[in-house]
Amino acid sequence: xxxxxxxxxxxxxxxxxxxxxxxxxxxxxxxxxxxxxxxxxxxxxxxxxxxxxxxxxxxxxxxxxxxxxxxxxxxxxxxxxxxxxxxxxxxxxxxxxxxxxxxxxxxxxxxxxxxxxxxxxxxxxxxxxxxxxxxxxxxxxxxxxxxxxxxxxxxxxxxxxxxxxxxxxxxxxxxxxxxxxxxxxxxxxxxxxxxxxxxxxxxxxxxxxxxxxxxxxxxxxxxxxxxxxxxxxxxxxxxxxxxxxxxxxxxxxxxxxxxxxxxxxxxxxxxxxxxxxxxxxxxxxxxxxxxxxxxxxxxxxxxxxxxxxxxxxxxxxxxxxxxxxxxxxxxxxxxxxxxxxxxxxxxxxxxxxxxxxxxxxxxxxxxxxxxxxxxxxxxxxxxxxxxxxxxxxxxxxxxxxxxxxxxxxxxxxxxxxxxxxxxxxxxxxxxxxxxxxxxxxxxxxxxxxxxxxxxxxxxxxxxxxxxxxxxxxxxxxxxxxxxxxxxxxxxxxxxxxxxxxxxxxxxxxxxxxxxxxxxxxxxxxxxx
Numbered sequence: 001x002x003x004x005x006x007x008x009x010x011x012x013x014x015x016x017x018x019x020x021x022x023x024x025x026x027x028x029x030x031x032x033x034x035x036x037x038x039x040x041x042x043x044x045x046x047x048x049x050x051x052x053x054x055x056x057x058x059x060x061x062x063x064x065x066x067x068x069x070x071x072x073x074x075x076x077x078x079x080x081x082x083x084x085x086x087x088x089x090x091x092x093x094x095x096x097x098x099x100x101x102x103x104x105x106x107x108x109x110x111x112x113x114x115x116x117x118x119x120x121x122x123x124x125x126x127x128x129x130x131x132x133x134x135x136x137x138x139x140x141x142x143x144x145x146x147x148x149x150x151x152x153x154x155x156x157x158x159x160x161x162x163x164x165x166x167x168x169x170x171x172x173x174x175x176x177x178x179x180x181x182x183x184x185x186x187x188x189x190x191x192x193x194x195x196x197x198x199x200x201x202x203x204x205x206x207x208x209x210x211x212x213x214x215x216x217x218x219x220x221x222x223x224x225x226x227x228x229x230x231x232x233x234x235x236x237x238x239x240x241x242x243x244x245x246x247x248x249x250x251x252x253x254x255x256x257x258x259x260x261x262x263x264x265x266x267x268x269x270x271x272x273x274x275x276x277x278x279x280x281x282x283x284x285x286x287x288x289x290x291x292x293x294x295x296x297x298x299x300x301x302x303x304x305x306x307x308x309x310x311x312x313x314x315x316x317x318x319x320x321x322x323x324x325x326x327x328x329x330x331x332x333x334x335x336x337x338x339x340x341x342x343x344x345x346x347x348x349x350x351x352x353x354x355x356x357x358x359x360x361x362x363x364x365x366x367x368x369x370x371x372x373x374x375x376x377x378x379x380x381x382x383x384x385x386x387x388x389x390x391x392x393x394x395x396x397x398x399x400x401x402x403x404x405x406x407x408x409x410x411x412x413x414x415x416x417x418x419x420x421x422x423x424x425x426x427x428x429x430x431x432x433x434x435x436x437x438x439x440x441x442x443x444x445x446x447x448x449x450x451x452x453x454x455x456x457x458x459x460x461x462x463x464x465x466x467x468x469x470x471x472x473x474x475x476x477x478x479x480x481x482x483x484x485x486x487x488x489x490x491x492x493x494x495x496x497x498x499x500x501x502x503x504x505x506x507x508x509x510x511x512x513x514x515x516x517x518x519x520x521x522x523x524x525x526x527x528x
Contacts, residue, residue, distance in 0.1 A: 008276035009273065009274065009276070009284075010054075010148035010273075010276075011053070011055060011271060011274070012055045012056075012152065012271075012274065013053040013055065013056050013057070013270070013272075014057045014238065014269070014270040015045070015046060015057070015059070015268070015269055016061055016202070016240050016260070016270075017039075017060050017260065017267050017268075018061035018062060018063065018204070018240070018242030018260055018268075019061070019062070019100070019242045019243065019245055019261070019262035019263070020039060020063065020067075020085070020262075020263065020264045021063055021064075021066060021068065021263050021264075022065065022066055022068035022071035023068055023263045023264035024038055024039045024085060024088055024264075024302070024306055025038050025070065025310060026038045026040055026041050026293070026298050029069045029070070029317065029382065030368070030370075030379065030383030031383075032317075036265075036292060036294045036295075036296065037264045038293070038298070039085070039088045039089070039264055039302065040088070040299055040302040040303055041264075041297070041299075042092070042293065043091065043092050043301070044296050044298065046058055046092050046093070047299065054146075054147050054148060055146040055147055055150055057095050057146075057152060058094045059096055059097070059098075059200075060094055060096075060097040061098050061202050061240050062098040062102075062158065062204035063100030063101065063102040063242065063243070063262075064089070064097065064103065065085045065086070065103055065106070065114055066102040066103070066105045066388065067102065067263070067386065069313055069378070069379070069383075070309065070313045071106075072382060072503060073313045073316050073317075074309060075106050075110055077316075078312075079109075079110060082117050083110070083113060083114045083117055084305075084309055086117045086118050087305060088302055088305070089120065090118065090119040091301060091302060093120075095120060095142075096121050096142055096156065097122045098122070098158060098202045098203075098204050099122055099123075099124040099127055099156070099204065100158065100204045100243070101159060101162045101165060101166070101243070104162065104166045104167075104170045105170070105387075106388060107167075107169070107170050108170060108172075115138070121139055122137045122138040122156075123135075123139065123140065123141060123142065123154065123155065123156025123202065124137055124138070124140075124158045124204075125141065125156060125157050125183070125186050126158060126176065126177040126182035126183075127158055128174065128177055129173065129174070129175075130175050131173070140155060140156070140186055141153055141155035141186060141190060143194055149281070150198065150274060151196045151197045151198075152196060152199075152200060153194055153196035153199045153200065154202060155186050155187065155190065155202070156202045156203075157201070157204070158176075158203075158204045158205070159203075159205035159222075159243055160178055161176075161221060161223035163481070164221075164223075164481055164483055164490070165477075165483040166481065168481075178222065179203065179225055180225040180228055183201060183203070183229055183236075184229075184232070184233045187236060188235070190235075197280070197282075198274075198283065199235055199236055199237050200240065201229070201236045201239050203225075203226060203239060203240065203241050203242075205223065205224050205242070206224040206226055206241055206242065206244030206246065207226040207227045207241070207244070207246075207248075207257075207428070208224040208227055208228070209227040209228075211248070211250045211257075212250075214231075217427075218424075218428075219485055221485065224243065226239060226241050226257065230255040231252065231253050236255050237255070237272070237283060237286065238270055238272075239256070239257045240258055240268065241258065244259065245261055246429060247261045247266060249268075249288045256270065256286050256288050257288075260290055265293070266290050266291060266293070267290070267291055268288065268289075269288065269290075271286070271287050271289075272286045316378055317378045318378070319378050320377055321376050321507050321510045322515065323375060323376065323514065324372045324373065324374050324376060324516055325374075325515055325516065325517045326342065326518030326519070327518050328342045328343050328371045328518040329343075329370060329371045329372070330343055330364070330370055330371035333367040333432070334419075334420070336364055337411070337435055337526070338412075338525075339522070340437070340520040340522050341364075342371075342520055343369075343372065343384075345439075345519060345521065346516060348362055348440075349509075350506055351391060351439075351505075352439065352440070353509060354498050354505050355391055355393050355474035355498060356496075357393055357474050359439065359440035359473045359474070360439040361404075361436050361438055361474070361476075361479065362436070362437060362439075362476070363432070363433045364432065364437075365384075365385065365386065365387065365433045366386075366432055367432055369383075369384045370383070370384065378507065381507060385506065387476075387502070388502070388503070389501060389502050390476070390498060390502075391476055391505070392476070392477050392480040392494055392496070393473065393494070393495040393497075393498075394473055394475065394480055395470050395471070395472060395473075395494075396470070396471055396472075396473050396489070397468060397471070398465040398467040398468065398471065400488045401441070401458070401471065401473070402455065402458060402467065403488040404436070404486055405438070405445075405458065406455055407484075407485070407486055408434075408435055408445075409447070409451075410424075410451060411425055411434070411435035413447065414528060417528065419447045419526060431484070433484070434483075436475075437524065438523070438524065439523065441458060441459060441460050441465065442457065442459040442460075443455055443457060443458045444524065444527060445524070445525070445526045445527070446527060447526055447527065447528060448528050472495050475489070476502070480492075480494075
């Protein structure tokens with residue numbers, strides 16, 4: 001008589017967030033409207049999932065602690081207390097976090113405090129301590145033994161392109177090893193030494209190629225290596241991604257990949273079915289899905305925890321800082337980039353005032369910037385300037401300036417005799433902030449001319465710019481380090497660093513001037 005053995009089966013569920021960017025509360029700070037976003041809502045999702053799933057992993061893929069007025073206010077006024085984003089993740093009970101590039105924006109102390117306050121490990125196998133050559137912020141990977149006996153390995157890596165954006169003092173003593181090579185090495189090691197049933201790679205980076213055709217979608221700088229990871233590294237079951245703020249759910253070379261957008265608007269869910277075969281678990285299926293926070297009530301425990309700092313943030317945001325005489329409202333972002341706008345003029349004046357130089361570079365950071373009405377509050381400032389950029393003065397040659405202007409001219413293309421935005425600046429990720437406008441020089445961009453020869457009539461103080469002469473130029477730290485593939489700025493002599501961030505500089509300028517006239521100096525034009 002034979003006894004039929006019953007098959008053992010189990011399900012593993014993974015929930016993950018990425019690029020939350022300081023969105024704790026279900027609110028849009030620019031308008032103060034409620035929205036179905038943020039970790040307070042996500043906490044309710046996780047709470048429910050714990051009741052439904054025996055085997056549950058909850059992960060965060062980086063860019064957690066920067067991005068909202070709430071976090072700007074925390075850094076300025078509350079940094080002796082627990083970081084609210086960490087406090088929330090501790091209460092949610094996540095299993096691990098990954099370092100994102102924006103984790104460095106507020107400097108070493110804010111980041112080290114956040115990591116020390118965390119009840120969970122931070123993974124980043126490729127960000128190394130210069131002195132030990134070992135992962136700086138936590139273990140390269142962790143092993144989780146789940147109730148059903150499933151053994152899951154989770155490894156974290158971070159885009160190694162960070163030195164191209166971040167202030168040098170914020171990353172001093174760190175080595176950013178190649179994320180792809182590091183992941184390849186660790187996956188081989190984990191598969192051999194740990195023999196996990198499931199291997200999850202959490203990568204704060206995105207995809208450099210079209211997911212279906214494999215065609216290159218951006219310069220292969222190493223910023224995004226997700227496609228190469230899927231194609232060339234054997235043994236990754238799930239690749240969780242981020243950084244590009246896309247919503248993706250695909251399978252590449254039998255690796256399931258996800259990306260849940262940004263600002264706490266959605267989260268990723270992975271469901272893995274396993275069966276025990278000859279004493280070991282085998283994956284029989286794996287599916288992924290993306291979910292918004294709609295029809296989800298915020299967790300009252302998180303709202304209560306956030307009450308004091310949220311009220312303080314709202315009071316700070318509603319403070320009137322200064323006044324505008326005239327019209328500084330942005331009505332059309334494209335026109336604002338083609339012809340000098342009073343808001344851009346204002347930002348250039350702030351930068352030149354802070355730096356003491358007469359050539360300045362700035363951007364309209366995104367297409368939701370509205371400029372200023374007649375009464376300007378802190379809310380207006382932070383909703384128009386959402387990054388904690390500082391300023392640097394570089395010594396550039398006239399040749400560097402010409403090359404930078406040609407790079408910025410790539411933003412435009414011509415379709416049916418109309419100037420419009422180059423699709424490369426919209427897909428796969430909007431990068432409107434990589435189009436620069438210059439002050440202190442005059443120039444013309446010919447949008448229909450051949451790339452590399454679009455910019456003419458470059459004058460400084462009424463004379464043609466001298467390619468061999470040196471000029472002092474103020475620009476933000478992201479651009480000064482070559483961010484946006486402005487390679488001509490990399491490793492140029494630094495004349496001066498202004499350590500106050502943009503929000504501080506703008507508010508200080510208002511305090512000094514009180515009322516700002518909406519004026520323009522028409523120093524550039526974009527034509528067919």
